[in-house]
Amino acid sequence: MPALIGDVVHGSLEVLLRSFKKHGCTSLADPATVAAIKDLGGYTKLVEQRIEDELEKLADNPRAADRIGALRTALRVKVPELRQRVQTTIARTRFTATQSHESSGGTPGTRGELSPGFHPETELRASELRMAGRADLVTVEEDACEIADYKTGNPDPHHADQLRLYALLWNRDHELNPRTLPVSRLVVSYPSHDEDIDPPSATELDDLAAENTELIQQAEASLKQHPPVACPEATICRMCGVRQLCSEYWTALGGELGDALNELDPEWFDVEGQVRSQNGPRSWLISSENQTSLLLRTSSEVVPFQVGDRIRLLNLRREIDPESAHLIGSMTQVSEVFRMNDLT
Numbered sequence: 001m002p003a004l005i006g007d008v009v010h011g012s013l014e015v016l017l018r019s020f021k022k023h024g025c026t027s028l029a030d031p032a033t034v035a036a037i038k039d040l041g042g043y044t045k046l047v048e049q050r051i052e053d054e055l056e057k058l059a060d061n062p063r064a065a066d067r068i069g070a071l072r073t074a075l076r077v078k079v080p081e082l083r084q085r086v087q088t089t090i091a092r093t094r095f096t097a098t099q100s101h102e103s104s105g106g107t108p109g110t111r112g113e114l115s116p117g118f119h120p121e122t123e124l125r126a127s128e129l130r131m132a133g134r135a136d137l138v139t140v141e142e143d144a145c146e147i148a149d150y151k152t153g154n155p156d157p158h159h160a161d162q163l164r165l166y167a168l169l170w171n172r173d174h175e176l177n178p179r180t181l182p183v184s185r186l187v188v189s190y191p192s193h194d195e196d197i198d199p200p201s202a203t204e205l206d207d208l209a210a211e212n213t214e215l216i217q218q219a220e221a222s223l224k225q226h227p228p229v230a231c232p233e234a235t236i237c238r239m240c241g242v243r244q245l246c247s248e249y250w251t252a253l254g255g256e257l258g259d260a261l262n263e264l265d266p267e268w269f270d271v272e273g274q275v276r277s278q279n280g281p282r283s284w285l286i287s288s289e290n291q292t293s294l295l296l297r298t299s300s301e302v303v304p305f306q307v308g309d310r311i312r313l314l315n316l317r318r319e320i321d322p323e324s325a326h327l328i329g330s331m332t333q334v335s336e337v338f339r340m341n342d343l344t
Contacts, residue, residue, distance in 0.1 A: 004054055004075060005082065006152040010136070011050040012086045013150055015040065017093075017120035017137065026095050043083045051075045063336065070333050085191050089150060092194055096139050111175040114140045126172035129209055130216060135166045136189075144184035145170060145177070151190050159188045160197045167200050168208050234260035243270070244312050244338045271329065272312045275305055285326070286311075295326040303337070310340040 016037075023036040040046045055072055058064040064071075075082075096117055114122070122138040125131070137148040147166050151159055163186040170177055186197035200208060222228060230248035238261055243249045249257075250272050262269065273288030281301050286294040297319070305311050314336040316329030331337075 001071070001074065002153065004071065005078065007054050008047060008050045008075065008082055009085050009089075009152045010150060011053065012043075012046050012082070013089060013136070014121050015046060015050070016086070016090055017118065020095065021118060021120065028091060030095075043087055044079060047079055047082045047086060048076070051079075067333055085152065088191060089189055092189065093137070093148070094139065094146075096141060113178050114138065114145075114176050116140050116142055122176070124166060124169035124173050124176065126169050126209075127174075129168075129172060129213060131165075131169060131212060133162075133166055133169050135170075138170070140181070141184075143181065145181050146185040146187065147183060148187040148189055151188055155188075155190060155195065159195075160186075163188060163197045164200050164204075164208060165212070168205050168212075171205050172209070232257050234264055237261065238264060244314060244336070250312065267318055269316055269318055269329065270312070270314050271316065272310070274310045275307050277307060286313075293326050295324060295328045297328065297330040299331055299333075305337060305339055312338045312340065314338070 019036040019040055020033060023032040023039075025033040025036055027033070037043065041049075051072065055068050055075075058068055058071075111125075118137060118139045120137050121134060123132060123134050124138075135147050136150045139146040139148070147163065147170065149159070149163055149166070167183045167186060170183055171180065183199040186199050188195045188197060230246055232246075232249050232252040234257060237243055237249055237257065240246070240249075252258075253261075253270065253272070271286070271288055271294055273286040273294060276285045276287050276293075279285050279295060282298045284296045284298070284303070286296050288294060296313070296316070313329065313331075315332070315334045317332050317335075319328035319330050321328055
């Protein structure tokens with residue numbers, strides 16, 4: 001859900017900025033801005049359309065198809081909040097009048113020097129570093145440029161690293177920035193405020209280039225290993241969409257990795273075990289190497305497993321019941337069940 005909300009807000013901002021650029025808007029007070037927003041049907045319609053666009057991308061995903069209805073309902077309830085986020089963020093965005101002639105860098109399928117003005121969703125490429133990134137907003141002036149990135153979550157130190165990387169890509173992108181214009185400002189835009197990041201100096205840019213070149217070489221060396229080496233780590237594993245297939249993950253879950261995941265988010269957990277017995281119409285007892293026993297509560301009496309199956313359960317909600325001697329996990333709309341014989 002947080003990822004979908006972020007995509008809806010980002011998508012709405014992108015559509016707005018492209019419309020403002022098309023209409024030659026210079027600020028929210030510009031009469032052309034009102035016309036641009038009207039052409040889109042207003043903020044509410046814009047957000048609602050972006051919700052449908054994001055959900056349409058999930059239609060062919062078998063792990064998400066049966067959740068689209070519930071996701072649509074949950075997102076529509078949040079339309080007023082999402083509209084407010086978009087309006088608040090766009091109100092803090094500084095527009096620079098775009099020159100009447102369009103740069104080749106703004107023409108789909110071509111790349112060339114960006115003209116003065118604001119350029120939403122700009123792909124930056126550093127060919128010699130074999131790196132690329134997409135900046136939410138690049139504003140070019142005659143002698144410098146400003147790069148902004150929109151964030152829908154909480155502040156994180158890694159956001160500053162991302163902006164510095166964009167500065168490196170801009171510095172080394174000889175197609176969009178042939179005059180090597182410096183970055184005068186880096187901005188992380190959160191729902192409630194903007195944070196300025198100090199642009200890297202020339203020396204810091206060189207150090208950043210060397211550091212990322214080494215990381216790319218390490219990544220390529222790892223990719224050549226067959227099978228690839230698994231490196232379980234809490235912040236990565238909790239977001240992995242294929243962890244149900246990773247034996248190293250399930251082995252590590254019983255040790256420090258499990259403790260780290262619990263510290264990151266104690267409300268949700270994964271577990272592997274064998275279905276021992278049915279405890280009630282919607283509850284089952286699962287035995288596990290990582291947990292002495294688990295009382296699994298399901299939302300339906302129809303379940304994709306039977307007694308004796310060995311299963312892996314993702315995204316169980318942890319429940320507290322003082323009268324129960326078991327760890328309790330409840331299945332929700334985001335929970336998934338995988339039978340081991342199906343995985344192998």
